[in-house]
Amino acid sequence: MADTFIKIARVDVGAGGASSIDFTSISSAYTDLCIKASLRTTRADVSDVVQIKFNGSTTGISMRYLQGTGSSVSSSSSATYIWSRVDSANATSSTFGNAEFYIPNYAGSTNKSVSVDGVSENNATEAYTNLVAGLWSNTAAITSISLSSANSENFVQYSSATLYGILKA
Numbered sequence: 001m002a003d004t005f006i007k008i009a010r011v012d013v014g015a016g017g018a019s020s021i022d023f024t025s026i027s028s029a030y031t032d033l034c035i036k037a038s039l040r041t042t043r044a045d046v047s048d049v050v051q052i053k054f055n056g057s058t059t060g061i062s063m064r065y066l067q068g069t070g071s072s073v074s075s076s077s078s079a080t081y082i083w084s085r086v087d088s089a090n091a092t093s094s095t096f097g098n099a100e101f102y103i104p105n106y107a108g109s110t111n112k113s114v115s116v117d118g119v120s121e122n123n124a125t126e127a128y129t130n131l132v133a134g135l136w137s138n139t140a141a142i143t144s145i146s147l148s149s150a151n152s153e154n155f156v157q158y159s160s161a162t163l164y165g166i167l168k169a
Contacts, residue, residue, distance in 0.1 A: 003166050005034065010162040017042065017154035021147040023163045028107035028141055030165030035101040035145065037161035041153040043088035047120045047128050049150040051081035052101055054112065056144065060137035067130045070122075081150055082134035084118030088153065095121040096159065097128075106142040111135055 011021045026033070041048040063082045066075050086097030099118035106112060116132035147161055 003168055005164040005166055006030070008163045008165050011160060013155045013157055013159040015157050017156055018159070019148060019152075019154050021155065021159070021161045022144065023146075024144045026106075026143050026145065026163070027165070030107070031105070031168045032166040033103040033106045033142070033145075034164045034166060035099075035147070035161055036164070037086075037099045037101070037147065037159075038096040039086040039099065039147070039159045039161070040091070040096045040156045041086065041088045041149045041151075041159075042156060043149065043151050043153040044090060045088050046090045046122055046124070046126050047085045047097065048088040048153055049083045050086050050099065050147055051083045051150045052114065052116075053081070053146045053148070054136050054138070054142045054144070055140060056146070057136070057138060061134070062137070063132055063134035065130055065132045067128060070125045070127045082114055082116065082132060082136070083150060084116045084132065085120050085128035085130050086118065087120050087122065091120060092123040095123075097121060103142065108141070109139050111137045111139065112142060
C-alpha cells in the first residue's frame with residue numbers, strides 16, 4: 001500500500017500580496033509533513049530565496065545545498081536558514097517557482113530533518129534549481145510552519161502553498 005497524502009491546509013495569496021505563508025496548529029496525527037508551493041516574490045531580481053521556519057524559531061538551523069543557475073553550479077552550507085529559490089519580479093512575466101519541503105518525523109522527540117527540491121522558471125539562461133538537506137536541531141514537535149522571503153519581500157497574488165500530512169502504509 002502506498003503512503004497517503006492528506007491535505008491539511010492550503011494558502012492562496014490574494015491581490016494585496018503577503019509577507020508570509022503560515023500553517024499553524026499542526027496536528028501530530030501524521031508520520032511526515034510535505035509542503036508543495038508555487039511562489040513568486042516582489043524582489044527586483046530573477047529569483048528570491050524563500051526560507052522555512054518551524055515554530056517561529058530562528059536558531060539551531062543548518063543546511064547543505066546544491067544549486068544550478070543555468071550557466072554554473074555551486075554547493076555550500078548555511079547556518080542561517082533552510083531555503084529554496086523561487087521566481088521574483090524580474091523573471092519571465094506570470095511565472096512561479098516551485099518548491100517541495102519534506103519533513104519526516106516532525107512530531108518526534110529528535111532533531112528534525114528537512115529536504116527541499118526547488119526550481120525557478122525563467123525564459124532565459126538564468127534560472128535556478130536546488131536540492132537542500134536541512135536540519136532543525138530542536139526536539140520539539142513541529143506545530144507551526146512559516147514560509148517567507150529571506151530578503152523581506154512579499155509573495156505576489158496567485159502564489160500558493162499546500163500542507164500535506166503523510167500517513168505511512
